Amino acid sequence: MFSRLTSHIFFSTPPSFKFRASPTFFLCICLLLTACGQTAIEPKVILIPPVGSVTLNRSIDTPAPEQQLDIGVLVFETQPNGQDAQRFGDWVFAEIRDNETHYLPYVLRDTLLDSNQWGAVRVLPEFDPSLDLQIKGTVLKSDGIDLHLQIQAEDSTGRLWLDKVYADAAYESDYPASTRFTNANQFDATGFVDPFQDIYDQIANDLLAVKKTFDTSNLVDLRRVSQMVYANDLSPETFSYTLNKTIDGRLLVSSLLAENDPMLARIEDMRLRHHLFIDTVDQYYEALHNEMQVAYIIWRRYSFDQINEEENTAQRAFNPDQYGRSRSFLSLTQRYDRYRWSKIYQQEFRELASGFNREIAPAILDLNKDVHGLSGTMEEQYIQWRRILRALFELESGQEVSAN
Numbered sequence: 001m002f003s004r005l006t007s008h009i010f011f012s013t014p015p016s017f018k019f020r021a022s023p024t025f026f027l028c029i030c031l032l033l034t035a036c037g038q039t040a041i042e043p044k045v046i047l048i049p050p051v052g053s054v055t056l057n058r059s060i061d062t063p064a065p066e067q068q069l070d071i072g073v074l075v076f077e078t079q080p081n082g083q084d085a086q087r088f089g090d091w092v093f094a095e096i097r098d099n100e101t102h103y104l105p106y107v108l109r110d111t112l113l114d115s116n117q118w119g120a121v122r123v124l125p126e127f128d129p130s131l132d133l134q135i136k137g138t139v140l141k142s143d144g145i146d147l148h149l150q151i152q153a154e155d156s157t158g159r160l161w162l163d164k165v166y167a168d169a170a171y172e173s174d175y176p177a178s179t180r181f182t183n184a185n186q187f188d189a190t191g192f193v194d195p196f197q198d199i200y201d202q203i204a205n206d207l208l209a210v211k212k213t214f215d216t217s218n219l220v221d222l223r224r225v226s227q228m229v230y231a232n233d234l235s236p237e238t239f240s241y242t243l244n245k246t247i248d249g250r251l252l253v254s255s256l257l258a259e260n261d262p263m264l265a266r267i268e269d270m271r272l273r274h275h276l277f278i279d280t281v282d283q284y285y286e287a288l289h290n291e292m293q294v295a296y297i298i299w300r301r302y303s304f305d306q307i308n309e310e311e312n313t314a315q316r317a318f319n320p321d322q323y324g325r326s327r328s329f330l331s332l333t334q335r336y337d338r339y340r341w342s343k344i345y346q347q348e349f350r351e352l353a354s355g356f357n358r359e360i361a362p363a364i365l366d367l368n369k370d371v372h373g374l375s376g377t378m379e380e381q382y383i384q385w386r387r388i389l390r391a392l393f394e395l396e397s398g399q400e401v402s403a404n
Contacts, residue, residue, distance in 0.1 A: 048148055048165055048166075048167035049167065050167050050169045050198075051166060051167065051168050051198050051199055051202040052198065053198060054198040054199075054201040054202045054205065055201065056111065056114065056115055056201040056204060056205065057115060057117070057205045057208055058114065058116055058117075059115065059116040061116075062116060063116075063117065063118070063119075064216075066216055066219060066220050066223070067216060067219050068118060068119030068120075069118055069119055069133050069155075069211070069222070069223070070118075070120045070121075070122075070130075070131045070132050070133070070226075071118055071119070071120070071121045071122070071132070071133045071134070071135065072122055072124045072127075072131040072133070072134045072135070072278075073105040073106075073108050073109045073112075073121065073122070073124070073135045073137075074105065074123075074126070074127065074134060074135065074136050074137070075101055075102055075123065075124070075125050076100075076102075076104055076105055076136075076137040076138060076139055077101065077137070077138045077139070078097040078098065078100075078138065078139045079139065079140050099292065099296075100139065100296065101139060102123075102285065102288055102289075102292075103288070103289055103292050103293075104137070104139065104149075105123045105137065105285070106123050106285055106286065106288075106289040107194055107197075107200055107289075108137070108200050108204075109121050109122065109123050109282075111197070111200040111201060111203070111204050112204050115204050115208065117204075117211070119132075120275070120279075122278050122281070122282035123281075123282055123285040123286075124278060124281060124282070125281070125377075125382050126379055126382050126383065128278065129156075129229050129230050129232075129233040130229075130230040130233075130271055130274055130278075131156070131226065132155055132222055132223060132226045133153060133154070133155045133156070133161065133207075134153070134154055134155075135152070135153045135162075135207075136151070136152045136153075136154075137149050137150065137151050137152075138150040140165065141167075143307060144170065144195075144299075144300040144301065144303030144304035144306075144307060145169060145170055145303075145304055145307050145308070146167065146168070146169055146170075147167070147168050147170075147196040147199060148165060148166070148167045149165070149166045149167075149199060150164075150165050151163075151164055151165075151166060151203055153207060153210075156222065156225045156226040156229050157222060157225050157250045157251045157252070158249055158250045158251055159250055161207060162203070162206055162207065162210070164206070166199045166202060166203060167199070168196045168198050168199040170195035170196060170304060172304075174193075174195035174196075175195060175300075175301045175304060176188075176192070179297055179298060179300075179301040187297060187298065189294070192297070195300065221252075221253070224253050224256070225243070225251050225252065225253055227267065227268075227271070228243050228253055229251065230267065230270075230271055233386070233390075234267065234389065234390055235390070235394065238263075241254070241255055242256075242257070266393065270389055270392070270393050273389065274385075274386075274389055277385055281378065281382065
């Protein structure tokens with residue numbers, strides 16, 4: 001399945017070259033090495049400290065219903081990476097980063113569910129007014145060695161839970177042997193741990209730390225606000241009186257509907273229908289994650305190897321003792337051989353990127369298949385669905401009023 005994706009991944013030892021020394025060729029090599037020295041990449045400096053080794057805070061017992069908050073993890077955004085554009089051209093890597101913005105949120109979603117500290121957790125394409133807590137993420141850096149994420153989390157009252165940049169670094173040990181894919185060495189997803197799992201564990205632990213500052217009554221109030229926020233989304237003219245804003249901009253329930261109020265029952269019925277829909281949306285993202293996983297992990301591993309190779313080349317360029325201080329023809333040809341090999345490696349890396357995008361294109365198409373008769377991208381279908389529910393609520397509420 002991934003033969004075209006991985007046909008360029010593995011290299012034997014760099015080929016040896018035989019040259020016939022001539023003054024013209026010698027001059028060309030000198031000029032090339034001079035240009036190489038001017039554009040050499042200096043060793044990188046990580047400005048954001050990695051989260052280190054993190055243990056996920058799991059609960060043995062499922063929280064009581066009133067303590068279960070429903071979470072939406074929105075499809076991540078991405079920040080343009082000028083380094084990729086400078087090295088390889090922007091279009092190939094922009095497509096990869098767009099694809100991984102659908103993949104990474106699902107890893108966070110699985111981590112939150114694994115902690116057993118929450119209610120339903122879903123990956124969604126847009127902000128959802130029916131949920132208690134929403135998480136937005138921006139991919140600041142993602143290259144197989146480093147992952148930097150900007151994470152924001154806000155509850156339905158408008159309270160900000162998190163606004164923080166997380167960083168993690170992967171090492172050789174984080175990539176099992178099966179990530180070097182060959183026909184004889186198939187990738188095994190069973191028991192596989194994401195190389196950057198510590199980031200997701202830390203985010204989950206930080207969210208839990210905020211949740212623990214709430215007592216049960218606070219959580220019940222939060223869930224009531226979520227209920228009325230969704231009611232306002234369905235029919236602002238009907239339910240706007242139920243919410244007020246505090247001085248600091250947070251929402252509070254100012255008027256509760258009676259538990260036997262038929263309008264409240266109608267809201268909950270609509271909310272149930274909506275949650276069934278977003279459960280389906282979440283399943284589409286799950287299918288995309290599963291379809292992408294093998295290709296994406298192989299891509300990350302190859303990116304890991306490529307960056308290490310590039311940095312080793314840069315270090316040799318800065319180290320005059322690497323090939324000795326001799327200006328002999330042999331020393332210069334050794335440097336040129338190394339430089340030429342790094343360029344071949346970069347070309348292979350770019351071809352792999354294109355192969356990765358081609359490999360997961362069908363999965364992206366599957367993600368945007370029609371759901372319940374809707375059409376367009378997943379984001380467009382989600383918007384259409386919310387409009388349908390609003391219209392349906394108005395229609396059914398009007399029928400009830402007429403009947404009375």
